[in-house]
Amino acid sequence: MANPITDPSVKSITGTNPENLEEKILLDKAMETTYWKEQCFDLTTETLVDKAMELDHIGGAFGGNREPTPFMCLLMKMLQIQPEEDIVVEFIKNEHYKYVTVLGAFYLRLTGTDVDVYRYLEPLCNDYRKLRLIASDGSFVSTHVDEVVEELLESGYCCDVALPRIEKRWTLENLGLLEPREKSSVLEGYECKEERKRKWSKMMDN
Amino acid sequence: MSVTAGVSDTALAVRDKLRGKIGQTKVKRYWPGKAPDFPEGAVRPERVDDSDEDGDIVMARADALEKAFPSRDSYFDVGAARKDDPRLRRLAESRIDNREEVRADHRRIRQAEIVSTEEEEREEHMEAEEEDEDALEERRRRIKEKLRQREQEEVALLPEEEEEEAEEEEEEEESEYETDSEEEMTGMAMVKPVYVPKGERDTVAERERIEAEERAIEEKARKKLEERKIETKQILVEKIQEEEMIQKNLEMEANIADVDTDDEVNEAEEYEAWKVREIARIKKDREDREAMVKAKEEIEKVRNMTEEERREWERRNPKPAPPPKQKWRFMQKYYHKGAFFQDQGDDRSATAGTDEIFKRDFSAPTGEDKMDKTILPSVMQVKHFGRSGRTKWTHLVNEDTTDWNNPWTFNDSLRSKYNAKMAGMNAPIAKPKGSKKLKDWERK
Numbered sequence: 001m002a003n004p005i006t007d008p009s010v011k012s013i014t015g016t017n018p019e020n021l022e023e024k025i026l027l028d029k030a031m032e033t034t035y036w037k038e039q040c041f042d043l044t045t046e047t048l049v050d051k052a053m054e055l056d057h058i059g060g061a062f063g064g065n066r067e068p069t070p071f072m073c074l075l076m077k078m079l080q081i082q083p084e085e086d087i088v089v090e091f092i093k094n095e096h097y098k099y100v101t102v103l104g105a106f107y108l109r110l111t112g113t114d115v116d117v118y119r120y121l122e123p124l125c126n127d128y129r130k131l132r133l134i135a136s137d138g139s140f141v142s143t144h145v146d147e148v149v150e151e152l153l154e155s156g157y158c159c160d161v162a163l164p165r166i167e168k169r170w171t172l173e174n175l176g177l178l179e180p181r182e183k184s185s186v187l188e189g190y191e192c193k194e195e196r197k198r199k200w201s202k203m204m205d206n
Numbered sequence: 207m208s209v210t211a212g213v214s215d216t217a218l219a220v221r222d223k224l225r226g227k228i229g230q231t232k233v234k235r236y237w238p239g240k241a242p243d244f245p246e247g248a249v250r251p252e253r254v255d256d257s258d259e260d261g262d263i264v265m266a267r268a269d270a271l272e273k274a275f276p277s278r279d280s281y282f283d284v285g286a287a288r289k290d291d292p293r294l295r296r297l298a299e300s301r302i303d304n305r306e307e308v309r310a311d312h313r314r315i316r317q318a319e320i321v322s323t324e325e326e327e328r329e330e331h332m333e334a335e336e337e338d339e340d341a342l343e344e345r346r347r348r349i350k351e352k353l354r355q356r357e358q359e360e361v362a363l364l365p366e367e368e369e370e371e372a373e374e375e376e377e378e379e380e381s382e383y384e385t386d387s388e389e390e391m392t393g394m395a396m397v398k399p400v401y402v403p404k405g406e407r408d409t410v411a412e413r414e415r416i417e418a419e420e421r422a423i424e425e426k427a428r429k430k431l432e433e434r435k436i437e438t439k440q441i442l443v444e445k446i447q448e449e450e451m452i453q454k455n456l457e458m459e460a461n462i463a464d465v466d467t468d469d470e471v472n473e474a475e476e477y478e479a480w481k482v483r484e485i486a487r488i489k490k491d492r493e494d495r496e497a498m499v500k501a502k503e504e505i506e507k508v509r510n511m512t513e514e515e516r517r518e519w520e521r522r523n524p525k526p527a528p529p530p531k532q533k534w535r536f537m538q539k540y541y542h543k544g545a546f547f548q549d550q551g552d553d554r555s556a557t558a559g560t561d562e563i564f565k566r567d568f569s570a571p572t573g574e575d576k577m578d579k580t581i582l583p584s585v586m587q588v589k590h591f592g593r594s595g596r597t598k599w600t601h602l603v604n605e606d607t608t609d610w611n612n613p614w615t616f617n618d619s620l621r622s623k624y625n626a627k628m629a630g631m632n633a634p635i636a637k638p639k640g641s642k643k644l645k646d647w648e649r650k
Contacts, residue, residue: 125484125487126484128476128479128483144479146480146483146484170494170498
């Protein structure tokens with residue numbers, strides 16, 4: 001790997017050094033932050049978990065200097081050490097620390113396959129815990145886990161990181177790799193409503 | 207070539223030292239004039255001749271050096287060369303009688319000193335007269351007279367100063383010469399007193415120089431102060447920026463508390479909010495799917511239609527007519543729109559799309575095109591008028607340069623007769639009608 005810090009036994013993702021998944025400038029800036037230099041230097045997966053538990057906000061680069069957040073630094077550290085999928089799933093599935101969840105979800109979105117991404121991130125859409133997001137001007141904004149996950153799945157850009165392309169759910173369903181979305185209660189309620197609407201409009205036409 | 211050619215001398219020296227071959231060199235302090243401690247076996251200088259002393263000391267020293275540091279180059283004898291050095295030889299053989307005096311002369315500090323003031327000069331002048339021999343006395347008398355004359359004239363006429371100065375210079379030179387010889391003869395410091403005008407006095411010049419230096423020093427000090435000021439200002443600016451950053455960070459800390467991420471609060475509200483979001487998402491998803499399905503179905507339908515149905519369908523859903531083509535002006539420049547980012551992305555999450563600018567009419571005249579180029583003289587009806595190497599090719603007839611005044615091209619009756627006889631000029635060439643046989647073939 002080009003960067004000597006990255007573990008040489010690390011696999012390449014999407015054909016490139018996993019570090020390249022983040023923008024070079026952001027990467028360099030994150031390595032310059034005191035957070036990185038003081039605390040992220042020799043993290044292993046276990047110690048990374050401890051650090052992740054201490055997080056209290058998410059975000060990309062903020063301020064006039066485009067300073068990266070600790071969230072970003074930890075994400076990059078994860079990209080460097082490349083924990084296994086089970087660990088990442090554990091991150092996502094944990095119940096107590098929402099920022100750990102989001103970190104895991106983000107990492108999976110960057111490095112996981114399409115099927116995995118949909119499989120693990122969709123349940124998070126039902127999680128409506130509140131999060132603190134730091135905007136580009138440095139102020140704090142309140143957001144929710146499901147909003148972040150929606151952004152991860154739908155748009156190609158989140159927290160100043162360009163997300164790799166994944167197939168549409170529709171395509172995967174047609175290919176048979178994914179099952180259609182399981183009906184949540186909300187979905188059922190919605191469908192009921194729709195049915196009623198349709199019947200009403202039909203009645204009106206007639 | 208020795209084997210040690212590629213290795214540096216220092217490396218070799220170090221190696222040898224470590225191995226104990228070369229002893230540690232103790233360099234004794236040198237006192238000038240003191241006989242150095244010669245190592246055993248060195249040739250002691252013989253104190254026979256005074257003049258040889260110096261040369262031999264030099265030689266002895268060279269020997270000592272030789273012993274201490276045996277020269278490495280073995281293929282030519284450096285030791286001998288040292289002794290044969292012509293310079294050393296010359297030094298040894300030089301016979302300066304009063305070396306001490308020469309050395310004292312070297313060591314004498316040469317600086318400007320007040321040679322004489324007017325009064326002193328006059329006094330000395332008197333003294334000198336008494337002591338000299340006749341020949342010199344006469345000279346002196348002459349000079350004295352000249353001096354007196356000059357003094358008188360000085361008061362009267364100023365512009366004659368130049369001549370005086372010239373004279374004085376000569377006299378000064380003479381006097382200096384005289385003073386030198388005087389020194390030799392008498393051994394006392396007798397300086398010929400000659401008047402030095404203010405402009406040529408060394409002392410005055412020196413004083414001015416000193417003053418100039420002082421001023422320069424003051425200037426430097428002032429500049430340093432200014433630079434210091436600038437530096438302190440910069441430091442101040444940096445400090446202020448740092449403080450602002452700290453302030454900001456503090457505010458950030460405060461902001462964190464502002465945004466409440468406590469999930470326990472207002473659980474019901476949160477749930478409602480989430481529900482709204484979820485429904486929106488589902489709706490969006492549904493719509494996307496339906497659109498995709500619809501598009502596919504339509505394509506299938508159209509493909510499977512027969513000719514007439516297709517025509518009917520096209521009539522009903524006409525393709526969006528291309529914008530009507532505008533007529534371009536005379537010599538209007540062609541601008542290509544660019545091939546990318548023309549269509550909106552299909553995907554909802556597409557990041558690249560069309561820009562408003564592409565909806566403009568690209569055949570509209572711009573800038574230079576707005577001017578009517580037909581009114582220009584034909585020379586100027588060219589792209590980039592004024593540049594070299596551009597010709598506007600119009601058409602063949604326009605570019606025809608035949609000289610119609612020639613007898614063989616002149617269009618008169620003779621020519622027309624000739625033209626009539628030429629092939630192909632009479633009747634228009636008829637197009638082939640096509641044979642009957644071929645026509646039948648088609649119909650069949």
